[in-house]
Amino acid sequence: MPRAGLTQARVVDAAVALVDERGLAALTLAAVAERCGVAAPSLYKHVSNLADLRTLVGVRVIHEMTGQLATAISGRSGADAVASLMRAYRDYVTEHPARYAAMPVDPLHQPEFAEAGLRMLEVIQAALRPWGFDQPNLIHAIRAARVIVHGFASLEAAGGFGLPHDLDETFERVIRMFLADLPEL
Amino acid sequence: MPRAGLTQARVVDAAVALVDERGLAALTLAAVAERCGVAAPSLYKHVSNLADLRTLVGVRVIHEMTGQLATAISGRSGADAVASLMRAYRDYVTEHPARYAAMPVDPLHQPEFAEAGLRMLEVIQAALRPWGFDQPNLIHAIRAARVIVHGFASLEAAGGFGLPHDLDETFERVIRMFLADLPEL
């Protein structure tokens, strides 16, 4: 019996691919095992249990998305950076709608996600830095940005918008709405 | 063997109570059956299967919420009605966070939810009527309202906002942001 050469990373790869193809609800150890060409109990050598695998997938998604957000704001500043950040957020979700569902909504409150969530938060803070908000106003601004971007993305990922018609236009409008709500620079 | 006197409505009652108490993931036929004082297979006399029960719960939640939204705008108009609508939406979610997760995001696209979803949509349209939007602008306005209200509500229901501190203030700010984005009346 030859070895499959699994590693935790490859198990997570398979899990992510499965989520992409069949949705988050299809993320089962049995399905991941089959995709890895292995019996289900073998996965426990690389992952503690199903909950652990879900966590690992979530962390990977946060990191991946954070990378794209960071790229989106690099070399930009002010309203330009913020708009680019918001568009990058939406782009990630439209490219990988099922992955977005694997991302925890409250990463900062769960130790397993805290570090990844913090890095994403830092990117958002960086985009808003030019405004020089004090602490409470910065918090409100970050929350408003998240509300818009998460609201739009989760509705779009779930097909919640009826016709896809003019969705780009709607998104540009909510970006403008958010920017107009920020103080002049 | 005395009868339990179950009906579909009472099964859904039990399901909703279960969701409230233990979250949407705990909605299982076995648990509902126990709560009804009945063996699990007996539920199939009132509900086709688990998916059907989930649908029934979702429909009930949409109707319930629609009722509260309609109450919130009655006797009001313009910005007053819109703000009241948005607050009522959030209130429902904070009062029943787990139920909100049972509500489908794209009701209009699923036949089982279409009627209920349409009634909710009509309430939102009613609140925006004074602006006299043409079709495309009305669509954008409704979408923007949903983005904000769903984004905020789903983040709050999932505990996604770190400290609950000043959440009311954040919500009032995003309401103002949305109202400021509407044309003058």
Added chain:
DNA sequence: CTTTTATGCTAATGGCAATAGCTAATGCCT
């Protein structure tokens, strides 16, 4: 009072998560 209908039951099947314990491949260390 009989007949029909519908409600609830027990028994059984199949899928999935998880654990226990075995076997063999791999890596390390002379």
Added chain:
DNA sequence: AGGCATTAGCTATTGCCATTAGCATAAAAG
């Protein structure tokens, strides 16, 4: 090269849940 410890993978098993089949009896209809 040979020996040993480690580790990856396997089969077997348990338990929970959804679902189906078939039975018994309560309630309703005549």
